[in-house]
Amino acid sequence: MNDDRPRLAGRRIVVGVTGSIATYKAVTLVRLLQQSGATVDVAMTRAATRFVTALTFESLTQRPAVTDLMALDADRRIAHVELAEAADAVVVAPATANAIAEMAVGLVRNPVTAIACAGRGRVVVAPAMDAGMWTHPATERNVETLRGFGYLVIEPGFGALASGLTGAGRLAEPATIVEAMERLFARSGDLEGLRIVVSAGGTREPLDPVRFIGNRSSGKMGVAIAEAARDRGASVTLIAGALSVASPGGVTVVEAPTAASMREAVLRSAPGADIVVMAAAVSDFAPSRASQRKIKRDGAPLRIDLVPNPDIIAEVAEMPAEVRPFLIGFAAETNDMEANATGKLRDKGLDLIVANEIGGPFDAIGSDENKVAVFGREGNLTDWPMLPKRQVAERLWDLIADRYRGQESSTDPSAPRGASRRS
Numbered sequence: 135m136n137d138d139r140p141r142l143a144g145r146r147i148v149v150g151v152t153g154s155i156a157t158y159k160a161v162t163l164v165r166l167l168q169q170s171g172a173t174v175d176v177a178m179t180r181a182a183t184r185f186v187t188a189l190t191f192e193s194l195t196q197r198p199a200v201t202d203l204m205a206l207d208a209d210r211r212i213a214h215v216e217l218a219e220a221a222d223a224v225v226v227a228p229a230t231a232n233a234i235a236e237m238a239v240g241l242v243r244n245p246v247t248a249i250a251c252a253g254r255g256r257v258v259v260a261p262a263m264d265a266g267m268w269t270h271p272a273t274e275r276n277v278e279t280l281r282g283f284g285y286l287v288i289e290p291g292f293g294a295l296a297s298g299l300t301g302a303g304r305l306a307e308p309a310t311i312v313e314a315m316e317r318l319f320a321r322s323g324d325l326e327g328l329r330i331v332v333s334a335g336g337t338r339e340p341l342d343p344v345r346f347i348g349n350r351s352s353g354k355m356g357v358a359i360a361e362a363a364r365d366r367g368a369s370v371t372l373i374a375g376a377l378s379v380a381s382p383g384g385v386t387v388v389e390a391p392t393a394a395s396m397r398e399a400v401l402r403s404a405p406g407a408d409i410v411v412m413a414a415a416v417s418d419f420a421p422s423r424a425s426q427r428k429i430k431r432d433g434a435p436l437r438i439d440l441v442p443n444p445d446i447i448a449e450v451a452e453m454p455a456e457v458r459p460f461l462i463g464f465a466a467e468t469n470d471m472e473a474n475a476t477g478k479l480r481d482k483g484l485d486l487i488v489a490n491e492i493g494g495p496f497d498a499i500g501s502d503e504n505k506v507a508v509f510g511r512e513g514n515l516t517d518w519p520m521l522p523k524r525q526v527a528e529r530l531w532d533l534i535a536d537r538y539r540g541q542e543s544s545t546d547p548s549a550p551r552g553a554s555r556r557s
């Protein structure tokens with residue numbers, strides 16, 4: 135089930151390099167694309183060749199770099215047209231303000247914009263420029279035009295720029311660009327048609343208008359799960375508790391800062407969903423009452439009465455079979471992970487539970503990586519190493535999709551959805 139082949143194996147990718155102080159980063163990009171299994175060709179503008187020579191790229195790719203719009207390939211065919219037709223994707227990185235403007239109006243004055251224009255595959259654009267150029271209305275309009283063509287624009291980062299200024303305009307890191315390319319080709323569409331609800335982040339139970347009881351959950355794992363499902367074609371609702379990361383585009387986001395609001399949002403969306411993943415860290419208790427006014431310090435000890443919150447996932451599990459979605463819970467445990475996780479799976483009536491250890495030498499909370507084990511009713515289903523959360527999310531979807539479809543195919547097609555689920 136785990137596909138450990140490089141993600142871009144068998145893909146042909148053209149890296150279109152334009153002239154920027156960030157041109158040198160295209161060298162790393164080419165290396166990383168190759169490491170991910172892609173066959174890489176390089177096209178360059180004349181300005182790009184003033185920053186890094188074609189020889190550098192030719193040595194890496196062992197293929198000729200196209201630097202001349204009029205160049206013919208070894209078979210006397212027009213090199214940029216041949217490349218454009220063969221490529222699964224063209225990634226213009228770095229893309230200058232000028233290259234973006236040319237692509238937006240369809241000017242093909244160099245091999246890079248010519249290949250982007252003539253290609254049949256996906257076009258990915260990674261801008262790099264000074265902050266003033268990036269935020270200029272002309273560039274903003276041109277970038278919107280490219281998005282309208284269906285190009286994937288990888289937002290530049292914020293930081294120190296070559297001009298000495300600080301702002302947005304730094305070329306995205308090569309690893310980020312490669313991840314975006316991998317996502318582009320990731321088993322695209324295998325969750326097409328599925329309605330998926332993911333909860334993420336911690337809940338905050340108010341004590342007064344400014345204070346709350348909360349937890350350290352960052353929401354990174356849940357957000358990665360939502361993003362991966364989106365990229366694989368699902369229609370995704372993210373029920374967002376407190377997140378320390380931006381909520382993703384292309385999904386319906388429902389803000390649910392407290393356990394009560396999360397319960398309401400989950401119970402409202404679950405009956406229409408095929409799959410629900412409860413990655414949120416829901417507070418088990420809430421103050422019995424929240425003060426309307428800020429609680430004042432008066433030197434006396436303060437007692438707070440906490441009352442248990444309802445178990446949201448257990449309520450979803452109890453839904454009538456015809457509306458009950460396939461249900462995945464999470465278990466963050468400091469000890470006895472397997473026993474605790476499988477106990478929760480059983481007691482809450484879940485289909486799968488994703489367990490991870492917290493509080494040890496490695497703390498998954500807030501980290502960009504995670505090591506998880508997934509348990510079904512028959513026991514541990516996985517032996518996965520520590521992985522970036524996005525990769526954990528991809529593997530989870532491989533597993534969940536497999537299980538979900540297995541269960542669907544064992545259902546009488548005339549039976550209502552979920553009828554065979556409860557044992």
Ligand code: CTP
Nearest residue numbers: 412414416418443444445446447463464465466
């Ligand atoms: N969960 C929920 N509602 C709650 C508490 C937890 O839906 N009030 C969900 C979580 O989103 C997660 C799973 O239940 O998917 C397990 O959460 P966890 O906090 O580990 O479980 P608890 O039952 O609260 O157990 P513990 O006593 O270990 O906190």
